[in-house]
Amino acid sequence: DGWSMEVLVREMTKLYEAIQQGVEHPLSVLPTLKIQYKDYAAWQNGILESDEVEVMRTFWLNQLSKEDGMIPTLELPTDYARPTLKTYNGATISTVLPAKVLDGLKTLCQTQGATLFMGLTALVNGLFYRYTGQEDILIGTPVAGRIHPDLYDQIGFYVNTVVLRNRLRGEESFKTLLNAVKINTLSAFEHEAYPFDRLVEDLDLPRDLSRSAVFDVLLVLQNNEQSELRFGDVALSVEGAETVVSKFDLTFNFAETADGLLMGLEYNTDLFKSDRITRLAEHLLTLMNSALLDPASPIEGLNLLPEQEREQVLLDFNNTATDYPSDKTIVQLFEEQVAKTPDQTALVFGTRTLSYRELNEQSNQLANYLRDIHNIQSGDIVALQLERSEWMIISIMAVLKSGAAYLPISTDAPPVRATFMLQDSRAKVLLTDDSTHSSGLHFQTALPGLEIVNITTGFAQNQPLANPNSINKPHDLAYIIYTSGSTGQPKGVMVEHAGVVNLALWQIDYFGLQTGDAVLQFAAYTFDASVWEIMSTLLSGARLAL
Numbered sequence: 001d002g003w004s005m006e007v008l009v010r011e012m013t014k015l016y017e018a019i020q021q022g023v024e025h026p027l028s029v030l031p032t033l034k035i036q037y038k039d040y041a042a043w044q045n046g047i048l049e050s051d052e053v054e055v056m057r058t059f060w061l062n063q064l065s066k067e068d069g070m071i072p073t074l075e076l077p078t079d080y081a082r083p084t085l086k087t088y089n090g091a092t093i094s095t096v097l098p099a100k101v102l103d104g105l106k107t108l109c110q111t112q113g114a115t116l117f118m119g120l121t122a123l124v125n126g127l128f129y130r131y132t133g134q135e136d137i138l139i140g141t142p143v144a145g146r147i148h149p150d151l152y153d154q155i156g157f158y159v160n161t162v163v164l165r166n167r168l169r170g171e172e173s174f175k176t177l178l179n180a181v182k183i184n185t186l187s188a189f190e191h192e193a194y195p196f197d198r199l200v201e202d203l204d205l206p207r208d209l210s211r212s213a214v215f216d217v218l219l220v221l222q223n224n225e226q227s228e229l230r231f232g233d234v235a236l237s238v239e240g241a242e243t244v245v246s247k248f249d250l251t252f253n254f255a256e257t258a259d260g261l262l263m264g265l266e267y268n269t270d271l272f273k274s275d276r277i278t279r280l281a282e283h284l285l286t287l288m289n290s291a292l293l294d295p296a297s298p299i300e301g302l303n304l305l306p307e308q309e310r311e312q313v314l315l316d317f318n319n320t321a322t323d324y325p326s327d328k329t330i331v332q333l334f335e336e337q338v339a340k341t342p343d344q345t346a347l348v349f350g351t352r353t354l355s356y357r358e359l360n361e362q363s364n365q366l367a368n369y370l371r372d373i374h375n376i377q378s379g380d381i382v383a384l385q386l387e388r389s390e391w392m393i394i395s396i397m398a399v400l401k402s403g404a405a406y407l408p409i410s411t412d413a414p415p416v417r418a419t420f421m422l423q424d425s426r427a428k429v430l431l432t433d434d435s436t437h438s439s440g441l442h443f444q445t446a447l448p449g450l451e452i453v454n455i456t457t458g459f460a461q462n463q464p465l466a467n468p469n470s471i472n473k474p475h476d477l478a479y480i481i482y483t484s485g486s487t488g489q490p491k492g493v494m495v496e497h498a499g500v501v502n503l504a505l506w507q508i509d510y511f512g513l514q515t516g517d518a519v520l521q522f523a524a525y526t527f528d529a530s531v532w533e534i535m536s537t538l539l540s541g542a543r544l545a546l
Contacts, residue, residue, distance in 0.1 A: 002222040003144050004155045009229065016231040034150045040158065047193060056194035057202060063165055063188070064138075064203060064214070071205065072136040074128060074216055076249065078271040082210050087270045090246025092253075095281050097261040097288070104292045105261075112175060114182040117141075117221045120254055122181040123291065124219055125166050126174065126299050127284050139164050140215040140248070143192045161196035162188050163214055170300030174291040177299060216249040223256060250277075282306050324505045329472045329497040331400050333504075333539045335360065341515055341541040348518075349390045349546040356541070359394065365463040366398035366455060372463070374429050374451055378403040378471050381480065383427040384525070385409040385418070385436045388546060391455055392525060393534065395431050401468055404428075405477035405494075408525045411436055417490065419446050421482050425492055431455050474498035481528050493528075500535055507536035515541035 011030055018026035047053060064071055109119040125137050145151075145158030166184055168177050200213045207213070229236035246268040253264035263284075267277045283304050290302040305313060325333065342357040354362070370376040382399045384406055386392045399406040407425050409418050422430065422443060429451045432440040437454040444450055453459075478497045482490045513519070519537040521544050523529035537544040 001142070001144065001157065001159050003146065004157075007153060007155050013231060020232050031153055033153065035154075037154070037156045040151065040154075040156070044193075048195070048198075053194065056191040057199075059187070059191045060163075060194055060199050061202060064163060064199075066203070066205070071203075071214065072134065072138060073211070074134065074137060075132055076128070076216075077131060077276075079273040079276055080271055083270055085209050086211060087268065088245050088247065089269045090243055090266055091269050091274065092243040092264050092266045093274060093277050093281065094240075094262065094264045095285075096257070096259050097263060097285055099258075099260040101285070101288060101292070102256070102261040105288060108292060108295055109178070112178050112182065114178055116223070116256075118182045118185050119178060120221060120252070121164060121166075121185065121219060122174065122178045123284060123288055124217075124252060125168060125181065126177060126291070126302070127280070127287055127304075128217075129168055129170065129299060130283075130287070130302075130304055135169055136165070136167050138215040139166075140218045142218070142220060143189065145192070147193065160192060160194075162192050163196075163199075164188055164219075168299065171298050173297060174295045174299060174302065178295075212248055218248045218251040219254075220252065221254045279309070282309070322506075324502055326474060326498055326501070328501065329400075329470065329474055329476070330478060330500055330504075330535060330539070331397075331470055331472060331497075333501060334397065335467055337539055337541055344515055344541055345543045346538060347390055347393055347544050347546070349388075352390055354390055354394075359397065359538075360467070361465040362394050363397035363401055364465055364467055365460040366394060367401035367468050368463040369460040370398065370402040370404070370429065371468060374453075376402045376404045376428065378473075378476055380404040380429075381407050381425045381427040381477075383407040383409055383422055383425070383430045385411060385413075385430060385440055386433050386455075387411055387435050388525075389433070390546070391433055393521075393538075393544065393546070395455060396525070396534065397538075399431075400472075400478060400497075403471040403476075405479050407480045407482075407492075408530075410524065410526045415439075415442065417485070419443060420490065421492070422447055422450060424490075425480055429453055472497060474501070479531070481526060495528075495531075500531060501539075503532050504535035504539050507532045508540045511536070513537065513540040513542045517542040518545050519543070521546045 014029050015026050018029045023029060105119050105123075106116050109116055121139065121141075124139065128137050129135065140161050140163055142159045143162050145160050146154070151158060164181075164184060166177075166181055168180065203214070205213065229238070243266055246266050248266075249268050249271055251266040253262075253266065255262045255264075263281060265277050265281055283306075286306050287302055287304055290297070290304075294302075303310075338356045338360040342360075343355050345353050346356040346359040347354040370382065376382060380403070382402070382404045384392070384395050384399070386395060396406055407421065407427055409421060409430075413421075421427075423446070427450065430440055430443065430453070432452060432454050433456045434454065437452070440452045444452060475496050475498055477494055478500050480492045480494050482492050484490065507513070513536060517540070519533060519542055521530065521533045521537075523533060525534075534544060
C-alpha cells in the first residue's frame, strides 16, 4: 500500500547513503522495529475474540441494514451491458485538479470541521446522485489500519476496507451533505478494525456474480507524506505503469501533489468507454467549482456541465431547425408527387397494384363522395374500421382530401372501446368494408347520428376523378389515434397536417427515399408508426408494400 511504499523508499534512501558513506554495518542506520508482523496478527486475533468485536459487528450490521434482504446497488450509466460474470479488465485515466481548486476545497472543509477526504467523498456522492437520482449510496474506501504508533514504520499489509453509506436529498445544500458525510465517516473509522471479509459473511447478502460484494465504487486518498526521491546525488522519478486491471467498476485514486490534486480514475473497460470516464472527471471538477462558489446551494441545482458541454446540450442539440414546406398540407404534397410520377407504382397489396395516378383518382372519388353525400368539411372526423388492403390507404388519403381527419379503429377492437372512441371523437362517418360492415351497423344503436358506409360496394365510381378543391390548412387536424387506456381512460392524440409533413419529410431525408424505393407498411394503422411508413413513402414517389 502507499504507506508501506513510503517506508520502503525512506529506508532504501538511508541504506544507500550509509553505504555511500562507508558505514560498516549499514543496517544499523535503520530504526529497530518494536514489533513484527506476527505480533500484529496475534493482536488482531485477540480483538476478534474479545467483547469489542461484538460492538463493531453490531455497528456495521445496523449501518448496512437491509431492506427486503437487499442493500442499495449503485446503478451508474454504462456504455456496455454488464457481463453476467464480473470481469476485471481495466484502464486508467489521470488528470490534475488545479491547486487553486484544491486549496478552495480544503478551506471549505476546514470551515466545516471536515477533512479533505470527507470533502472528496461528499463530491463523489453528489455526482452519483446527479447521475442516478439515488438517495442512498454505498462507496468503499481502504483504511491504512495503523491505529497504533508501533505500526508506523512497518512494511506490511494492514489495510482493511470500510463501507461508507450516505443518504442525501437533492434539495439539501452541499454543506449539509458534507456535514452528514463527516459524521458517517467518523463513525465508520471508529469501527474500522472489523474485517471486511467477515462483514460480508455477516451480512449474508444474495450474491450477484456480476458485481463486487456490498459496493462497486472505491475511493482512495493517498495523503501520506512523500519523501524526496533521492539516493545521494541521484534523483529518482516515479514511472507510471499502464493499468489493465480494474478491481471495481470504478476507483477514484486521489493524491495531493505540488501542482494540485492528482485524480486517477480506474475503470472497468467491459462497462465504460474512455470518453465517458473523461467526461465524468470533467463533471466532478465542474461540480466542485460550483459547490465552492456557493456551498449553500441545493445539490440538485449545482452546475455539472463544463461550458462547452453545456452549450452543446442546451444549444447545439436543440439546433434542429430545418427548411420544410410548413405552408403546405399532406394532400398538397401528395398531389404534387402524383403530378411528378403519375405512372410509378404507389401501392402493392398481394397481386394488386395501384399507380400514383390510380391511387389519387380512387381517393378523389371517395373524397368527393364524402363531401357531396355526407357533407364532410374541415374539422370533421371520419372513422375507419377496415381490414388491411389497398382500401385502407385509399380511405386514409380520401379522408384527408375531403378536409376531415381520420380516426383508425382496429377490426378486433372490443365494441365498448370502439363505441367510446366514436363517441368521444364525435366521428361523423364510419367507413367499413365487406368484412366489417355488419359489425359496424351495431354502433348506430348507441350512436344514432353516426353514418356507416361500406366503401367496397362501388358507390363512389360515378364521382369525379379530379382533385377536390383543397380546404385544409397546415394546422388543421390530420388524424386522431387513441392511447391504449392501460393507465386510465383512452385518450385521443390529435396531430395536425404540419406535424405529419415535418415528420414525413425528415424521414424521407433520413432514409434517402426516392422514386423506385420500396417501403414495407408493417405497423397497424392504429399505431402512429404507420403514419411515417405511409406518408414518407407517398410523399417521396416510392412504393408502399402492405
